[in-house]
Amino acid sequence: MPFHTCLSSTPRPWRPEKLLTVFFVTLFSAAVPAQNEVIHIWCGAVTPGSVKVNAKMTDTSSTIRLTLATDSLFTSPLYSGIYSSTTATNKMVSMSMGGLQPSTKYYYAVESAGVLDSSAEDVGSFTTFAAGPFSFSFVSGSCCVNSQHAVYEVMKNKSPDFYLCTGDLHYMDPNSTSVSVHRTPYETAVLSMPRAAELFRKIPFVYVWDDHDFCGNNSDSASQGKESAWQAYREYVPHYPLPNSAAGPIYQSFTAGRVHFILTDLRSDRYGGSMMGAAQKQWFRNECIYARNNDLIAAWVCSVPWNGMILADEWAGFQAERTELANFFRDSLITNLFFLSGDAHMLAYDDGSHADFASPISNPAVYPIFHSGALCQNGSVKGGTFSGGVFPNPGILLGQFGLFTVTDTGGPDICIRFEGLRADTLANDTLITTFSFCRMLAGPTTVPEQGDRGGPSLVKPNPSAGIFLLSAPLAPQRISVLDPLGKKVEVKVPDSGSLDLSFLGPGIYFLQV
Structure with missing residues (x-):
């Protein structure tokens, strides 16, 4: 049978109402705007x-x-x-x-x-x-070349209150006067990756850059892309208030419970012999004093190693400024502080025994240091001596991060536990190292001093640039001012109760009536 006999020889009647209906629906659908x-x-x-x-x-x-x-x-x-x-x-x-x-x-x-x-x-x-005071947890990490790594899934599954990135969110090394060059990595290297995107949707993000996500390896304020990086960060990143909402460095702070997090920008504000510049350094001091005065423990998010002695790109290359800050910690009685650092592709902690760079008088306070890396990068060791040892990431297929658990029931102390974890490609994790410490957060106390007026006196403000006041002035008499080495200076107290000690150098002193 010929093939053409399968076709009907009877023509189908033309149905204009069908055509009209289809045509009308097509026009109507095209008029609906896309979401x-x-x-x-x-x-x-x-x-x-x-x-x-x-x-x-x-x-x-x-x-x-x-x-x-x-x-x-x-x-x-x-x-x-x-x-x-x-x-x-x-x-x-x-x-x-x-x-x-x-x-x-x-x-x-x-x-x-x-x-x-x-x-x-x-x-x-x-x-x-x-x-107010409460217990919480957060994950911390740095240095990632692949945001689709299973480490993001593992961090999400820990159900932290937030994720803190201490730098090198990506390794795209943007450095251009075109802002699009700095916008693109946020989309293509981070937010378009399903595992990272899911973490960021479900876990609040806290972030300060280091070099590779700012303007490239070892970049600083001289980078041509600095202003583009500032703009892209403000557009893309849900950040805490910045010192200048329009442009400038991205240092910021926030408080969770009784932990005050201080994020410093150690890249775009790095000039010559200063890691953070004069304005940021004064801001940083103020933030530390704020934490001290409000019975908070300060967490310094410091994107490069603090305790190294060799590499010029970390604090080892800025030793004079490091000593300046260490002396500030000592002289301002900053007793409750710990470091959260990046850049090094390793898990590590120091109990604080290698964190003091004050000179010539050491600081009795102890500041633990933590490194939580690398999220997805080959291992490296940076910084100085770490009491808990160092654990560089064995390879790019594995990812390392830190889980911090803050236990705070509102009493006089607060405890923090660090767990250095390693994730494999199947989203399993292994505990590599751990360290816990507690700090007392009691407020400042006054010691009654029995003088001619019989009432308690409080020296304030403390610290001061050199002028102190006694809230209940004593009758004119001489008091002794002692430095930590016991050297004594006699000072007369005027009727006003104002003590002018500006002739003394910066440091910790004791008053003896």
Whole structure:
């Protein structure tokens, strides 16, 4: 039978109403605007009552709102003010919301033109800090060449309150006057990687750069891409308040419970013989004194090794400034401090026995040092002596990070446990090293001094540039001022109770009536 006999010889009647219907539906569908969807999203800058969320959108819009709820279905949503996604920021929107409840888990998503992007890959979550002392945990890491590494999954599974990156978030080495060169790594090397993206959606992010994610290996303030790096960081990263919201170094601080985290920018503010510049250094001193005066333990996020003696790119290359800061710690009675450092591709801790660089008088306070690397990079050893030894990452297929557990029941002390962990390609982890320490956080006390007026006196402010006041002035008499070596100077107390000790050099002194 010929093949053509399978075709009907009877023509099908023309049905114009069918064609008209299809044509009408096609036009109607084309008139519906496409949803302005989220491409990348992450959160940070969490406090007991606020959060910051940054999101990359598919299109420009002037009707964007951050949406929060205490359930993943957003049945009782909370809305931020109105934001815009523009080409000026590469359609990246930085949104904030306050008025939140402490110790509360929230889900977040982005609404544009009244439509909420609630797809699973575009909904994140976070938990606000408690409003006062509380126990919490965080993971810390640095140095990553592959953000799809299983170490990100392992860190997420620890359910920390936040993830702290101490530098080298990526190794793209951007250094250009074109801001797009510095924007691109956030998207292609970090947020587009599924494992990293899931961590960042579900765990708040805290971050300060080191060299490879700033402007390249050993980069500093002379890098041509410095201003582009500043701009891209402000556009993309959900950060805590910066000293200048428009441009400049990215140093910042925040408090979780009774731990005050101080993040220093040791790259873009590095000039000549100074690791952090005059303005940042004064800010850093103020932050340390703030922690001391408010009974907090200070956590210095210091992106390069503190205790080395050789490498010029770390504090070993800035020994005069290191001694200056060490003397400040000693003279200002900064007793509760520990270091969270990066750059070295190793797990390591020092119990504080190799952290003092004060001179000529040593500092009796002890400051533990921690290194948590490398997330995904071949091992290296940097810094000086570590009491707990060093554990460089065996190879790029493995990833190392630190898990810190802060135990604080509101009593006079606070305890911190460090676990150095290694993750394999199957998202299994192994404990490599661990160290715990506790610190007393009791406030300053006054010692009653029985003088002619019979009342207690308190020397203040303490520390001071040299002028001290007695809150209950004693009758004019001579007192003794002793330095830590016992050298004595006699000083007369005037009726005003004002002590002028500005003639003495910086240091710790004792008053003896």
